[in-house]
Amino acid sequence: MTIAASGPASRPRPEVALSADEARRIALRAQGLLGAPDRRAGVRGVLRHLGAVQLDTISVLARSHELIPYARLGAVGRAAVESAYWTETHAFEYWSHAACVLPIEEWPYFAFRRRAYRGRPHWYHELPDGAYETVVKRLREDGPLTATELGGAKNGGPWWDWSAAKVAVERALMYGEVVCVERRGWKRVYNLAERAVPGDLLHDGLDDAECLRRLVGLAGQALGVGTRADIADYHRLKAEQVDAVIADSGLVPVTVAGWDKPAWADPEALATPVRGRHRTTLLSPFDSLIWDRARTERIFGFTHRLEAYVPKPKRVHGYFAMPLLAGGRLLGRVDPAREGKTLVARQVSLEGPKAVAPMAEALLEAAGWVGCESVRIERVDSPELGAALTAAVA
Numbered sequence: 001m002t003i004a005a006s007g008p009a010s011r012p013r014p015e016v017a018l019s020a021d022e023a024r025r026i027a028l029r030a031q032g033l034l035g036a037p038d039r040r041a042g043v044r045g046v047l048r049h050l051g052a053v054q055l056d057t058i059s060v061l062a063r064s065h066e067l068i069p070y071a072r073l074g075a076v077g078r079a080a081v082e083s084a085y086w087t088e089t090h091a092f093e094y095w096s097h098a099a100c101v102l103p104i105e106e107w108p109y110f111a112f113r114r115r116a117y118r119g120r121p122h123w124y125h126e127l128p129d130g131a132y133e134t135v136v137k138r139l140r141e142d143g144p145l146t147a148t149e150l151g152g153a154k155n156g157g158p159w160w161d162w163s164a165a166k167v168a169v170e171r172a173l174m175y176g177e178v179v180c181v182e183r184r185g186w187k188r189v190y191n192l193a194e195r196a197v198p199g200d201l202l203h204d205g206l207d208d209a210e211c212l213r214r215l216v217g218l219a220g221q222a223l224g225v226g227t228r229a230d231i232a233d234y235h236r237l238k239a240e241q242v243d244a245v246i247a248d249s250g251l252v253p254v255t256v257a258g259w260d261k262p263a264w265a266d267p268e269a270l271a272t273p274v275r276g277r278h279r280t281t282l283l284s285p286f287d288s289l290i291w292d293r294a295r296t297e298r299i300f301g302f303t304h305r306l307e308a309y310v311p312k313p314k315r316v317h318g319y320f321a322m323p324l325l326a327g328g329r330l331l332g333r334v335d336p337a338r339e340g341k342t343l344v345a346r347q348v349s350l351e352g353p354k355a356v357a358p359m360a361e362a363l364l365e366a367a368g369w370v371g372c373e374s375v376r377i378e379r380v381d382s383p384e385l386g387a388a389l390t391a392a393v394a
Contacts, residue, residue, distance in 0.1 A: 030224025035276030043084035086182035093180035111204035144191035326358030360392030
């Protein structure tokens with residue numbers, strides 16, 4: 001790490017110059033994947049450290065919001081994951097990078113987004129007169145409730161053909177009058193925000209600039225180091241929103257060898273030596289370490305694409321290919337499935353012989369976590385490595 005001259009005059013001097021390897025290690029530590037995990041803080045600690053855990057409907061080994069703390073803590077109980085998120089109002093669900101579990105402390109910071117949603121009241125769907133008020137009244141009297149319990153989630157058409165009750169309660173969620181307090185059978189469970197959010201947090205008192213300043217600062221801390229695009233993508237902010245507040249966010253400008261864009265870093269990450277044990281694990285494609293594909297390629301030299309929505313004949317790596325993280329590098333990927341008590345590696349790709357042992361380790365640990373008793377390897381892209389991997393998981 002060296003000090004270099006700064007770039008544009010708007011960027012403070014001096015700048016810290018990082019090597020690509022230093023940036024990679026800072027990013028890994030910031031994401032909780034290098035160094036000793038904070039097991040005492042557990043899943044709640046992971047959530048607060050990351051600031052956002054993405055939700056997704058796909059469940060192969062487990063759902064993505066379970067895989068993310070698993071990747072950092074190891075075989076934490078799956079029931080404990082759900083409990084950590086949803087009991088005692090430790091978290092809420094809202095639109096961040098996508099639909100995400102967010103620490104409850106971040107509720108005030110999303111006031112800017114709630115105001116923006118209120119500014120476009122129709123939000124793609126028309127509502128019959130009185131439908132919104134009816135849903136809020138019902139939640140006040142009988143909540144928490146699912147959309148089904150509120151009167152049905154669908155009208156009977158395609159998946160986006162929502163009922164008036166579903167449209168109304170989702171609108172109330174966007175506005176902040178209602179909050180999702182848990183997922184039950186993958187259905188959102190809604191309650192009034194005034195009941196679910198602690199009183200000292202239940203406000204929209206921060207103006208837009210302050211909300212953005214805090215979210216940009218938190219994104220920089222969670223990334224360790226990132227470009228403007230990286231930081232904006234974390235909570236899906238606009239580039240101009242980041243530009244307006246980054247000078248006051250607490251992040252410091254840096255240059256990274258091989259990066260063609262200016263970058264910013266968490267000053268605490270720069271001040272603390274990066275050391276500790278690397279985690280060997282399989283990553284959800286929705287893990288915040290790799291959810292930004294351009295950043296993943298820039299930091300790890302690894303191109304990854306979720307192929308769940310790609311027609312099967314056109315898939316290269318499989319339906320839900322999970323990258324293998326080992327030694328701070330991405331060394332391959334596996335498309336997993338479960339058949340009874342067997343974890344099936346339907347398709348495996350490996351970055352050479354050095355990836356065989358860590359892939360076997362990751363598969364065996366994942367199998368034990370989800371209650372499987374064996375691992376079966378079906379296909380390895382490099383046939384010469386297939387026999388070694390099969391033997392390693394036997």
